[in-house]
Amino acid sequence: MSHAVSRRTLMGGAACGAALATLPAPLFGADPRTAPDPRTAFPLIAKAIPAAVLIDADADSAVRHVATNFAKDLERVSGASARLIDGASGVVQGPVVIIGVLGHSAVIDRLIAAGKIAAADLRGEWEAFRQIVVDDPMPGVARALVIVGSDRRGAVFGTYDVSERIGVSPWHWFADVPVRRQRDVLIPAGSRRDQPKVRYRGFFINDEDPCLSGWAKKAFGGVNAAMYVHVFELLLRMKGNYLWPAMWGKAFADDDPKSMVLADAMGVVMGNSHHEPMLRAQAEWHRHADQGVTGGAWDYDKNGANLRKFWRGGIERMMAKGGGRHYDSVVTVGMRGDGDEAMAEGTATGLLERVVAEQRKIIADVTGKPASETPQVWALYKEVQDYYDHGMKVPDDVTLLFSDDNWGQIRRLPDPAAPPRKGGYGIYYHFDYVGAPRNYKWLNTNQIEKTWQQMDLAYRRGAAQIWIVNVGDIKPMEYPLGFFLAQAWNPDAMTPAAVADYPRAWATATFGPEQARAIGEIVTQYSQYVARRKPELIDQDSFPLGGVTPKGLDGGEFGTMVAQWDALEARMLTVRATLRPDQRDAYYQLIEFPVAAVANLYRMYYGTAWNRRLASKNDARANYFADQVETAFRRDGELTQRYHSINGGKWDGMMGQVHMSYVIWNDPTKQTMPSIVRIGADTPEAKRRQQPVFVPTPATQAGIVALEAPAFSRARDGKGLRWTTIPHLGRTAGAMIAMPQGRPATRAEDGVCLEYDVTVAKAGPATATLYLVPTLDTFGHEGSRIGVSIDGGAVQVVRAALEPTGGDTDNAGKARWADAVRDNGVAMSVGLGSIAAGRHTIKIWRLDDNMVLQKLVLATIPVPPSYLGPVPAV
Incomplete structure (x- = not known):
């Protein structure tokens, strides 16, 4: 499949064959100038008829899940159902896609033995895969596409990689991205191998009230397995493998035990956040008093025996899969204060070292193996990093997870002079945060360029074991999350040229090539404008106005920013008018709503600033801006309501975050319009006379x-x-x-x-x-x-x-x-x-x-x- 690789290289300027495997690719065969040779290519779809999908009768559950979804993807693209064949039943004829794991698939092992597949470079590798077109793989089959994984997730990622390349976005469900129908899809002849360079790659659902929680309750009855199946699929389609679940008042394995079973069955590695050690949710500490695990003091000196009992339960639950096997997990060790607070002032590093030592004893005792054989992570978050800086000793096999400052600036990285560690290093990053100087949860306010700069630095300094990002409610972090996981798959391939081209490539995969450059420019401009100051930090005093002059009003820097948002919104609407009806729900979620909502917020606060300035001078033009504020406040609600009503109300509740009129770091209790002042009469004639005239802001002064x-x-x-x-x-x-x-x-x-x-x-x-x-x-x-x-x-x-x-x-x-x-x-x-x-x-x-x-x-x-x-x- 070298032809497909060369086309992907054009997207990002990287030379290695698998360089940009998680970046959206052109559709196979979409461009007749670069179409594969039909004499040697594999007909994945021919005249709207998809190939069959074959797995072994005893295939791993993760392989079975991805094969089922891949068959559905073929139907999404072709319009016809794809046959899913179990190796023990059903006759295999015609084109077939074979999916399996090296050493665990009789079909694939026979192909290797027959010399049809070279797989030695997969053996023992982590999440590697090969996609290869094979002639005459079995009787009745002239040609097959074989996807072989070094392990079960390798097979999963190799399969979803093909799905993305034929035009099924990872966000097809989570953002309603439509799939373009195709009658013919050819896979070029040849072989393609790929694997990740960061071992654990994923995201943390956090600060999920009121949005994700409210939405999930309406859609699924709660944050349960029925919801998580979509989260797990999204993660795996983006080639991520690691998840910290929603946590505020929730307990992943306790709220719905099927969630934990499903995660493992699909191939997802579960963990817990930085203050939820030993696979126990913080909410569980305050539950089940009748079972002998009471809350009490979250204090190891005063309540150590009860804490050890609580933590032991988490590891026992991990081992409940039976047969000496465990649910795929990374165990968080260490300890913070209850409710994600710092531990007591003056806590000694020695206490934390003792806590971890006792936790590792529990792990070894319950698993029956040395603790070093169970993956563990110690999150050096906030004050825990200070203990590390002061000499806290960490077992060599435990991954040290450094953090950013909650606002996108990484605080600490490995010292290049330090000796290698078996557990390596990782990064916990933030796209969403609750805390000082102010919460930011409403919309995506992240620049992929900044994310790239910080995570590239982390990778160059040796942090490549875990990359996990706090995404709040998942939506509306679709764009930066896709980028984060693309970079995590292969940081070397995410060159500055690839970063610069990513918006266009993303827009091509999401909305097609026709408006890709324009949409890429819009999302880039939006990301830059909104990152100047996050919406929750904006009010009428955020930016300077010009002044009141005899010729009119000088908008100053605030006015310039509003003009920029106005222009961006106009461009966004121009592009919207060119889209097909089936693209508009996705466009509203990914592009239209964030642009329109923030532009509207700027206009509301800009109007408030002028209203108060003019009212203080008893200038009746204040009333014009009072009207502007009221209009903008109403429109904010209308935009949200429209979001909640699209696609039959599928996302009802997801944009319910309060986002205006902050006075402290935390959320206001409700949406409140800024106060305004009206001057004198408000008749139509008076309003006509109150129309303001704006004058240009003066240029920079000499000097x-x-x-x-x-x-x-x-x-x-x-x-x-x-x-x-x-x-x-x-x-x-x-x-x-x-x-x-x-x-x-x-x-x-x-x-x-x-x-x-x-x-x-x-x-x-x-x-x-x-x-x-x-x-x-x-x-x-x-x-x-x-x-x-x-x-x-x-x-x-x-x-x-x-x-x-x-x-x-x-x-x-x-x-x-x-x-x-x-x-x-x-x-x-x-x-x-x-x-x-x-x-x-x-x-x-x-x-x-x-x-x-x-x-x-x-x-x-x-x-x-x-x-x-x-x-x-x-």
């Missing part, structure tokens, strides 16, 4: 030179590093990174720098302000460094030191962190002395890794107060 980071004059590479532009990363044009990431610090003498030629109109004392994409010092030192110089002068070192601990303004580092995550930017200024008007050259020096420059401002006058400078006007 200020603002440069986007990618607009450099020269890039000086060295020490194996090359400056690379990452378009759209950050607030405006993009950002600059010295790649590959994960390399040691450099010195100014190494000459790795960016040069910017500037012309200064006004002489004076100069200040250079660097605007960086927020990042953290992953070594835990005193912050990360970058250098600045002008006209060949001395290099001045600037150090970014943020402390991600909840935005406590009593500490300057913590306060800066809260500002940085709120505004998605870090501003650092340095004085350069007095300079003359005229031409100058500024150099930005790469010193430490993970410093991402997005903008540079040179000023010889005071800089306007806007945090990151005015956004570009539309």
Whole structure:
């Protein structure tokens, strides 16, 4: 199948055959210019008749599940049912797809023995697969597509890979993405092998009330196996294998025991979140008092015996599969406070070490094997990382799971000088969060460019055992979640070129090629705009207005942002008008609703800002904006109601998150319109006279030179590093990174720098302000460094030191962190002395890794107060 591989390579610029296996691919045979040779290709669908699907009579349950779903996928594409053949029954004739596991499939083992399949490079591998077209595999079959897995999940992923390539999106159920009908689908002759580079890849359903929980109750009667079957299928179709289940007030294995059985049957590895050790849900601690497992104090010193009994029950349940086998799991060890809180102040690392030692004794005792033979993870989340930093000892076979700061900046990574660990390292990342400086749960506010930068850094630094991301309710994180798992499958293939092309490729797979580029641009622009400040952090005071002038109202930076959202919404509606009716439900969920809802929210708060400004001056134009606020508030409800009614109400409740009028970090109790003020009469004639006139925002003043980071004059590479532009990363044009990431610090003498030629109109004392994409010092030192110089002068070192601990303004580092995550930017200024008007050259020096420059401002006058400078006007 080398032909398909070469076409996929065009998508991302990666050379290895399986490089972008989780990125959406063109349909097989969709382009007649690159259609496979029918004389040697496999006819998966011929004249609307699909091939049969064959599995062994004793096939693993995961293989049986995927074969059943694959047969349904063939029906979705062809319009005709596909025959599913059990190896022990039914005559095999005509084209057939054979699915099985190396060493566990009599059919496949016979093909290997006959020399029809080469599989030595699969033996003993983790989740590897080969897809190969085989001639004359058995009597009555002229040609077959054989999908062989090194293990059961390898067979699953190899099969779902074909489903995606023939146009069945992983989101066909979870986002109503339609499947395009095809009468003929040919699989090119040849062989294709692939396997993941990150061992455990998945997501965490969290903060699921009121949305996912309310939706599941209406749709399935609760968060139960009937719901989870769709979650498991989604995860596996994206080639993920690991899940932390919904947890607030819920207990995965206790609420519905069928959920645990189904997960294992389908091939999903189950775990629990960072504060739910030993496969016990936090909610279980407060249940079943009549069974002798009471709640009591979640305190190991005071209640250790009861805790050990509770934890033992979790491992016993894992082993309940029988026959010495266990349900496929990764056991979380360690301990946090009850309800995802920190443990008592002053907790010693020794106590945590003792807790883990006792937990491992339980694991060994119940399984009858050394604890090291059961996969375990210790999540170094929040204060637990501090214990690790202070020398907490962790058994070598336990995976250390580092975390971000809950806002997308990874806090710590393995020290390259540290010896290898058997359990390796992983990353717990966030697309959703409940906590300071404010919750963000409503919509996707994540840039894939930022996710890529942080996770690429993690991979280069050796964190490749577990990647798991907090996705809240799953919806509406469809786009970044697909990207996250694509990168996890093969981080090496997710090059900057692949990142840049991902939006178009995703849109092609989701909506077809006709509007793919336009849709890709819309989702990219949306992601950048919404990441500037998350919706829950926006109100009428978030951005500066211009002023009230004799000629009209100057909207200022706030007005520029609203204009950008207006323009984006207009583009979104233009594309919608070109889509087929069967595409519009998916478009509403993935594109239309988030764009329209956030644009509407900006207009509501912009109207509030002007209403209050004008009302304070007794200016009757305030009433125009009062109307705007009321209209926007009503429209917010209408947009939500439409979401809940699409596809016969399939997603009723999923967008029920309160998302406006926050006053503290936590959710308001209900949607509340901002307060407005009306001035004087409100007759139609009065309203006509109250129509405001807007005037353009003045351009930047002389004495200020603002440069986007990618607009450099020269890039000086060295020490194996090359400056690379990452378009759209950050607030405006993009950002600059010295790649590959994960390399040691450099010195100014190494000459790795960016040069910017500037012309200064006004002489004076100069200040250079660097605007960086927020990042953290992953070594835990005193912050990360970058250098600045002008006209060949001395290099001045600037150090970014943020402390991600909840935005406590009593500490300057913590306060800066809260500002940085709120505004998605870090501003650092340095004085350069007095300079003359005229031409100058500024150099930005790469010193430490993970410093991402997005903008540079040179000023010889005071800089306007806007945090990151005015956004570009539309």
